[in-house]
Amino acid sequence: MSSPTIVWFRDDLRIADNPALTAAIDRGEPVIALFVLDEESAGIRPHGGAARWWLHHSLTSLGERLRERGATLVLRRGPAGRVVREAVQELDAGAVFWNRRYGGAEREVDAALKSTLRADGREVRSFAASLLHEPWTVTTGSGTHYSVFTPFWRACLALPSPRAPLAEPQTIDGARTSPASDDLDDWGLLPSRPDWAAGLRETWEPGEPAARRRLRTFLHEDLAAYDRARDEPSAGATSLLSPRLRWGEISPFTVWAEAVDTDGAGGFLSEIGWREFAWHTLFHFPDLATKNLRREFDAFPWPRVESAHLEAWQRGDTGVRLVDAGMRELWRTGFMHNRVRMVTASFLIKNLMIDWRRGEEWFWDTLVDADGASNPFNWQWVAGSGADAAPYFRIFNPELQAKKFDPQGLYVTQWTGDQLAQEPIVDLGETRKAALAAYDVVKRTP
Numbered sequence: 001m002s003s004p005t006i007v008w009f010r011d012d013l014r015i016a017d018n019p020a021l022t023a024a025i026d027r028g029e030p031v032i033a034l035f036v037l038d039e040e041s042a043g044i045r046p047h048g049g050a051a052r053w054w055l056h057h058s059l060t061s062l063g064e065r066l067r068e069r070g071a072t073l074v075l076r077r078g079p080a081g082r083v084v085r086e087a088v089q090e091l092d093a094g095a096v097f098w099n100r101r102y103g104g105a106e107r108e109v110d111a112a113l114k115s116t117l118r119a120d121g122r123e124v125r126s127f128a129a130s131l132l133h134e135p136w137t138v139t140t141g142s143g144t145h146y147s148v149f150t151p152f153w154r155a156c157l158a159l160p161s162p163r164a165p166l167a168e169p170q171t172i173d174g175a176r177t178s179p180a181s182d183d184l185d186d187w188g189l190l191p192s193r194p195d196w197a198a199g200l201r202e203t204w205e206p207g208e209p210a211a212r213r214r215l216r217t218f219l220h221e222d223l224a225a226y227d228r229a230r231d232e233p234s235a236g237a238t239s240l241l242s243p244r245l246r247w248g249e250i251s252p253f254t255v256w257a258e259a260v261d262t263d264g265a266g267g268f269l270s271e272i273g274w275r276e277f278a279w280h281t282l283f284h285f286p287d288l289a290t291k292n293l294r295r296e297f298d299a300f301p302w303p304r305v306e307s308a309h310l311e312a313w314q315r316g317d318t319g320v321r322l323v324d325a326g327m328r329e330l331w332r333t334g335f336m337h338n339r340v341r342m343v344t345a346s347f348l349i350k351n352l353m354i355d356w357r358r359g360e361e362w363f364w365d366t367l368v369d370a371d372g373a374s375n376p377f378n379w380q381w382v383a384g385s386g387a388d389a390a391p392y393f394r395i396f397n398p399e400l401q402a403k404k405f406d407p408q409g410l411y412v413t414q415w416t417g418d419q420l421a422q423e424p425i426v427d428l429g430e431t432r433k434a435a436l437a438a439y440d441v442v443k444r445t446p
């Protein structure tokens with residue numbers, strides 16, 4: 001009698017360098033790949049619209065790759081704890097393997113499941129796959145976690161080098177019979193009525209093979225210009241790996257291994273370090289998306305949200321061209337260049353005086369790379385309330401930022417070319433003063 005191994009895929013939609021999958025194959029019993037769409041477990045944040053689009057296509061690609069090697073991807077929907085338990089019973093699985101997640105609610109689901117399944121006599125193993133360093137392994141001299149990036153990254157670099165990526169399996173011994181699976185189309189992850197995803201389709205090719213190609217192209221063609229041009233939104237000098245890393249179509253170990261010996265990769269790898277730092281922060285502060293990390297910011301006197309201002313920002317209709325260009329790029333492609341993310345976020349928080357959480361929610365819904373750590377982490381960074389954050393009083397001036405990083409206006413013209421000259425919806429100088437005055441309340445909070 002066989003006792004199949006279930007590999008529960010989550011944020012790791014790849015077969016190369018997938019330790020849970022490799023260990024399942026090594027266990028020598030039939031392998032069943034399972035993905036659960038969980039929008040019900042307490043505290044699990046449902047995916048935003050752009051993320052759902054990506055997920056649909058990434059699952060399609062993963063399903064094909066598994067099928068080509070002999071295994072099927074089983075799709076189920078519901079609270080993951082219950083759904084995985086039921087699948088284990090139904091398939092009489094002897095073991096369940098997965099790669100770890102680091103969000104608070106996700107860890108609770110996984111820990112509860114692990115103990116229930118083990119109590120039931122099943123083997124359960126979890127693996128490190130999504131971060132170069134497990135968050136609890138990077139500690140200060142006094143054993144606590146880091147709250148400043150530079151020493152954090154220095155400590156990471158002093159640890160043993162990240163392991164080499166695992167080879168891609170060529171064949172997988174799948175289940176003898178096909179377990180029941182939902183039909184991906186029935187999940188309704190793709191937008192319809194209206195279908196707003198045309199720009200996403202034009203911009204992206206989700207899936208592991210495209211992620212690998214993108215890494216290679218970036219390293220061979222763009223890396224040399226990265227340090228010089230990464231802040232210029234029209235330069236196309238960055239890797240565009242963020243959605244691929246977010247969905248685990250490529251592992252950070254693969255990125256590390258392929259980049260580390262390339263000349264001049266240090267700046268790029270330290271950005272991978274920021275990703276690690278965001279997850280490190282979330283691990284130690286699970287409420288990152290809802291609570292100020294620096295609690296003195298709880299005293300910030302946010303005015304009532306001007307919904308017309310929030311909508312103008314979301315639509316890219318503020319009359320501030322760099323902001324509008326960024327917000328239109330986001331709406332069209334599900335992506336925005338990092339420098340412009342900082343500028344648009346600063347404008348929302350400090351010129352429109354709208355709570356960073358409203359902006360974080362919009363990005364959550366519209367970014368293809370939205371993740372539970374990087375998104376709130378960076379919003380809090382801009383707000384000044386986060387870990388190693390930009391001080392609140394450093395307010396980006398979008399016009400100066402445009403002069404400096406888009407001097408020929410290539411980026412703003414690309415995204416706002418047809419926009420008629422329009423007065424900004426707020427006066428940049430006046431709102432800056434008002435934001436600084438409001439910040440005085442935070443400064444006075446002990």
Ligand code: FAD
Binds near residue numbers: 230240337
């Ligand atoms: P590259 O410059 O090529 O960097 C390589 C990789 O490093 C990225 O793919 C990403 O995984 C990581 N990285 C780079 N910068 C950061 C950073 N500041 N924080 C964390 N990781 C980083 N990134 C996300 O992946 N998901 C998000 O939801 C997200 N939300 C953001 C919200 C705001 C307000 C801001 C200012 C930034 C946000 N970022 C987020 C970080 C950053 O903008 C993107 O990772 C980057 O623009 C992705 O482009 P790239 O892959 O070409 O980056």
